[in-house]
Amino acid sequence: MMKKNVCMFVWNHFTNDARVLRECTTLSEKGYKVDLICIHDPNDPDMKYVEKRNDNFNVYRVRRYPIMFTVLQFCIKNKLVGSVALVLWLFLAYLFPFIIIPLTLLGGIIIKTRLKTVVVRGCIIIRMILKGRMKNYDIYHSNDLNTLPQGYICAKWRLRRKPLIYDSHEVQTSRTGYDSSIYAKMEKFFIRKMDSMIVENHTRAKYNEVLYGFYPNVVHNYPFIQKEVFNHKIDLHEILHLPENEKILLYQGGIQAGRGLDKLIKAVPMFKEGTLVLIGDGRIKPDLEKMVKDMNLEEKVKFLPKVPLEELPQYTKNAYLGFQVLNNINYNHYSASSNKLFEYMMAGIPVVACNFPEIRRVVEGEETGICIDSHKPQEIADAVNKLLENQALRTRYSENSRKASKLFNWEKEKELFVNVYAKVS
Template sequence: MRKKIIVSVTNDISTDQRVHKVCQSLESMGFEVILWGRKLSYSQVLHRSYTTKRMTLLFSSGPLFYLEYNFRLFLILLFSKSHLLLSNDLDTLLANFLASKCKGIPLVYDSHELFPEAPELIHRPAKKKIWESLERWILPKIKHSYTVCHSIAQFYKDRYGIAMKVVRNVPYLSPSSSAQTSSKTIIYQGGMNPGRGLELAIEMMSYLDDFKLKIIGDGDELKALKALAQQKGVEHKVEFLGRLPFNDLKAHTEQASIGILFEEPRGLSFEYSLPNKLFDYIHADTPVLVSSLVEVKGIMHHYQIGELIRERTPQSIAKQIDEMSQNLSSYDFAKAKKELNWQNESQILEGVFSPFLDKV
């Protein structure tokens, strides 16, 4: 009989690439995987090799959302047969921790970010303190954990004395695409939340003739960004494509000439972030123009895959984009793709989970 693991996350599971890859790896190891997420108005029908379930909640944001989600998740975990639990991020950890204690089964924690250090919490000290208190109470008690980059792992080691493994959020290594690249297409993929630098991206389009900016994703800033594009008179140059399935997203990325990552160092969560879009760009052979964040800068210095932003002004960035578009063949992605892929990272993941195949 296969060992059953319940994986939980608060987002819509259809677009979470990291959780999907983890579930695939766990299944290939021999686990029976059940993934719990949240059903939203735009949730797509899923066809996965592992079991997926989504709960419909009364609240969609704020304290009541987190309370309702964790209460319902706790009941699900408590009364579902399982041998192991995997919690994704701090907003699922309370329910998982309590259920693991009640049932006496192991818990593994995947920290996708420095949750209490997110930009949304910088000016909300009361909410930030609540998340920090939860983290301070539970994390030192977690025996098995991993995260997305070395900076976050070091942060938690310094703060709580825990040794997190590092499993980076990179794509599978696959043959290069034959998709035709447009020398005048810029792509952004990811969330539309404060600190992503998307205002800067839209403003730079005023200084780029014949270029098109494709923005793929969703978030709280979507309406404001569309208004900004109209205000700047560049709405004909900026295309908002919304959320896309993995395969559709990949096709757009492969056709783009330059991928952008303009995150601002607002708080340690962004400063230490290593966004998966950076690796998606790399595996699409798409040169990147990126912010000088700690982890991102390390990748850029190690591989010849693009440029760091020289000056954060619309005019300067537009000039840099134009220069890059004239030298696309000067970038080399072979080494980066060979080293930064899920086939390699999944070996670290196996080191975390394989002992449970015998123990639980």
């Protein structure tokens, strides 16, 4: 059977999106021709607009900012507004006064108000749609709500409608930054117009069933098997100038609100030994760095920027234990079974984890760590100290983690994902 051409959308730069990478790679290995459409980062000079991952998998990044914004920002940054830009503007205004002057006023209003965000996002959506209609795709795939309109327009606004898969990595009606009711209304509108839906665990599938009356496909967020992690690693002790016997207590992932990182830092003075290392970037990172400085914890808490996905397991292997301490600030967090939990498992790293249903199911069911109330720094510290003091317990959890990694991995889970495509094809 001739394999299909797939157009997939994701609302990020596709630099550290592990789930989308796994899905695209799997489809390409199965013979599907996959084009992933994402967003270019103008602040990254090395980022390519077009990237060929393999013979069947290409990445296309659309421009983030409209050309008008780019020109204005360039002029402001290079202090050209008062000289070259002014001369150019006067010349164009003289030739086309009824076009240039209104556009200039409109551009100034947009840049100085919240309309800028609306315009920028709107332009990105339009570019994604145009890119998604340039080729004759057989299947469209939208990752999360912010690309569902693009997928819907490309797949359904045509004489011969194409299948649309909605892959919801988050709970769109209850997640950080999605407080407006417009998101729930958007999802309710679009969800009846797609052909198949994917969520990452059964807790979220049941939630979806209550909301919309149907049970979506479940494809868990398990990582690739990382065989190389056991025979090669990056030396974090050397990078951070730590003694070789210093125990690294690791958090890896986004530095975002609601992930319990402030409570984790508050727990550090109660740790009997070890250095907390946070690998990743995010909006609250400057706030956490200030918090560490104010608490005089610079020697006990270290920050590293995010690292490429393919290198991350080599960092993880350095850890004595790992943290997954999400806070229960919305249903999205409460129902999570995040990728980092299984990344720790692949590296044989015991975890101190929040006591939420999907995470508890794995951690306690496979005996790979300790579940705690992630809102309480004292409980975090007690669990850490228990693993620091009881080497035999830590070793048992580590061995269980490696055993469990043979069950919770993408090599097993990907067949469920491929079956979704087989059905819509």
